[in-house]
Amino acid sequence: MDSILIIALATMGGLGFIFAGGLAFADRKLRVEENPLIAKVSELLPNANCGACGNAGCYDFAVKVVEGKLAPTSCPVCDEEAAAEIAKLTGGDGVNAIKLLPRILCGGGDGKAKNKDVHYKGPSKCALTDIVAGGDKKCSYGCLGGGDCVEACKFNAIYIGNDKLPVVIEELCKGCGLCAQACPRGIIEMHPAERDLFVYCKSHDDPKTSKENCSAACIGCGICARNSNGAVEIIDNLAVINYELLNPGEIPIEKCSTRAIKKIEKNKMTVSLN
Numbered sequence: 001m002d003s004i005l006i007i008a009l010a011t012m013g014g015l016g017f018i019f020a021g022g023l024a025f026a027d028r029k030l031r032v033e034e035n036p037l038i039a040k041v042s043e044l045l046p047n048a049n050c051g052a053c054g055n056a057g058c059y060d061f062a063v064k065v066v067e068g069k070l071a072p073t074s075c076p077v078c079d080e081e082a083a084a085e086i087a088k089l090t091g092g093d094g095v096n097a098i099k100l101l102p103r104i105l106c107g108g109g110d111g112k113a114k115n116k117d118v119h120y121k122g123p124s125k126c127a128l129t130d131i132v133a134g135g136d137k138k139c140s141y142g143c144l145g146g147g148d149c150v151e152a153c154k155f156n157a158i159y160i161g162n163d164k165l166p167v168v169i170e171e172l173c174k175g176c177g178l179c180a181q182a183c184p185r186g187i188i189e190m191h192p193a194e195r196d197l198f199v200y201c202k203s204h205d206d207p208k209t210s211k212e213n214c215s216a217a218c219i220g221c222g223i224c225a226r227n228s229n230g231a232v233e234i235i236d237n238l239a240v241i242n243y244e245l246l247n248p249g250e251i252p253i254e255k256c257s258t259r260a261i262k263k264i265e266k267n268k269m270t271v272s273l274n
């Protein structure tokens with residue numbers, strides 16, 4: 001009996017030893033060296049993992065900042081000092097870091113977008129409306145106006161305006177991008193704050209349908225694409241701007257019959273932060 005116990009213990013011990021050795025070997029051979037900057041950036045973050053930046057947590061945010069996928073100052077919870085320090089660590093000076101702002105790329109507010117003959121009655125959440133009935137508007141690409149973006153914003157920086165389109169209060173916006181993530185129609189895009197030319201439409205309907213559905217729609221006529229040196233392309237009936245090639249002075253935006261492509265309209269609302 002004793003010998004069975006000894007053999008069992010020796011076998012278990014031996015196996016444990018072999019597996020531990022295997023794990024140690026794998027750890028050494030397969031280890032992926034982490035960029036030490038990630039740990040340094042992480043230390044400067046609040047480590048509250050609140051998700052306000054739209055990432056899985058502070059570590060995820062740190063990885064993306066170090067990889068250059070996020071602006072170093074885009075943590076909405078960090079104070080200015082920490083943000084500047086992160087920018088310095090990752091190559092910026094904290095002053096020139098790119099500030100991102102959400103742009104609402106739908107011009108089909110009340111009075112411009114035509115409504116369906118049948119009125120939708122039900123929960124107003126955009127995500128639900130989008131799936132259930134597609135909302136009241138004839139355009140199946142436009143803003144649903146239910147305010148999922150407003151609900152997503154933790155900083156009260158976005159509201160639904162009189163024309164039932166969202167309005168961003170730039171002074172309050174932290175550029176976290178949660179509103180953009182919440183929009184089921186992909187109407188909200190994050191862009192560098194200084195970028196000022198946009199196509200305020202996402203419709204890929206054919207020109208006739210777009211024209212019938214909304215007076216502010218891009219009808220894919222291609223006037224803006226002419227003489228743009230490739231900066232504006234018509235893709236599936238919609239003008240798309242390539243900002244790498246853009247020279248705004250070259251784009252004949254004044255010739256756009258629906259004003260779908262235009263320079264940014266500054267907020268109608270002013271906010272005092274004092």
Ligand code: SF4
Pocket residue numbers: 101102152153154155156157158168172173174175176177178179180
């Ligand atoms: S409006 Fe709100 S949710 Fe959208 S980017 Fe700005 S702070 Fe974030």
Ligand code: SF4
Pocket residue numbers: 104126142143144145146147148149150166182183184185186187188
């Ligand atoms: S922008 Fe998107 S999330 Fe916001 S109200 Fe319109 S459809 Fe809803």
